[in-house]
Amino acid sequence: MTTIEVARHRTAGEVIGAARELVEPALRDAVxxxxxxxxxxxxxxxxxxxxxxxxxxxxxxxxxxxxxxxLCAEAVGESVRAAVPAAVAVELVHNFSLLHDDVIDRDQTRRHRPTAWTVFGQGDAILAGDALSTLAADVVAASGHPHALEGVRMINSTVLELIDGQSADMAFESRGDVELAECQAMAASKTGALLGCACAVGGLFGGGSRDQVLSLGVFGSQLGLAFQFIDDLLGIWGDPAVTGKPVHSDLSNRKKSLPVVAALNSQTPQATELSRLYGGDGDLSAADQARAAELIDQAGGRRWSSDQADVLFDEAISRLATAGLRAGPVAELAEMARLVTRRDH
Structure with a gap:
């Protein structure tokens, strides 16, 4: 009897390791x-x-x-090397947003060490972020790829969407009436847009059809929003050893993340108490942060956020199945989706 070997797809860790080997030298050259x-x-x-x-x-x-x-370039074509400049640009935009976010949110640590603005000052950290954003577009423009111009427009459009999402996030801080729909729209711009761009521009530089590029963009956007739901949960209940941030980090400055807004809109007694806590001035004390976390959980914000992440994950995976992509990379994209939404363990 003949044994038919089924090709083993790579784990998410192997996919990331292979990507880092290709992208990091080009990223270092750019920086x-x-x-x-x-x-x-x-x-x-x-x-x-x-x-x-x-x-x-x-x-x-x-x-x-x-x-x-x-991986999205591989899903539509044969070679990933043509998409390396696009991958570099996406990583530059991501780090532009992190540099700015850390200043805006007054975060003291990232990746288990002091944030750049605490070391070099706010102004210089903001300027470094600006430099990375500009550099991202330049890397794509200089790539010589036939779709370089469209790639630049994708990158720039995404930066504008990130800025819009961050602006909405900041505006929420001084408002007591943030609705769930507008909070989700903010998260879609602030996080979903970049993962959507990462996947779409990969499909574009991999030679995918318009429909494939669109489907990959939707997959990435849904995955990005699912990630934000999970990230917001970790911002309240995450392990500092894993997140690199203090416990209840998103509560200290009264951040209106998705679980918080869900709880505030729950029309429960816990919502009323949480609203009082969030209505004060200055940072919340450690005791108030712990109480706020309890209230959010009791009001259903924790469960709702987890359920939303589940729905978005399923929708993202379903989108891959109808895009006419290569089977191996699709399986690996599913592995990456599990990693992004903490489903890999």
Whole structure:
């Protein structure tokens, strides 16, 4: 009897490792093209060196977005190398947003060490973020790819959407009447847009059809929103050893994340008490943060957010099945989706 070997698809870790090998040299080349002051901050933020510029043996970000870009290119074509500039650009945009977010949210730590703005100052950290955003478009424009212009427009459109989402997020801080629908729209712009772009631009640079690029973009957007639901849960109940941030980090400054807004709109006694806590001035005390976490849970915000992440995950996977993609990369995209939504364990 003949044995038919079924090709083994890679784990999410293997996909990310392979993507990092391809993307990091090009990412370093891009960052090294910056002026010294901006290069120093960007390299520190990316985990390549310490505040004094000394090289350190430390892993930076997870490279999830570049991995998705390359995997989507592979899903529609044969080679991923043509999509490396797009993957670099996506990672640059991601880190532009992180640099700015840390300043806006006053976050003290990222990736288990001080955030760039606490080391170099707010102004320089903002400028470094601006530099990475501009560099992202330049990398795509200089790629020589037949769809480079469309790729630049995708990148720039995504940056504008990220900014719009961040602006809405900031506006929510001074409002007591944030509706669930507008909070979800904010999260779709702030997080879903970049994962959608990562997948769509990968499909574009991989030679995919218009329908395939669209389907991959929708997959990424749904996956990104599912990720935001999970990330917001971790921002309240996550393990600091895993998240790199203090417990209840999103509650200290009264952040109106998705579970919080769901609880505030629940029309329960817990919502009333939570509204009083969130209506004060200054940062919440540790005791108030713990109480707020209890109230959000009791009001259903925790369960609702988890359920929404489940629905979005299922919708994202379903989208892959109808896009006419290669089977192997589709299986690996599903593995990546499980990792992004913490379903890999």
């Amino acid at each position: 090294n093209s910056l002026a010294p002051a901006m290069r120093r901050i960007a390299g520190y933020h990316l985990g390549w060196w310490d505040a004094d510029g000394r090289v350190i043996d430390e892993t930076g970000g997870k490279s999830i977005r570049p991995a998705l870009t390359l």
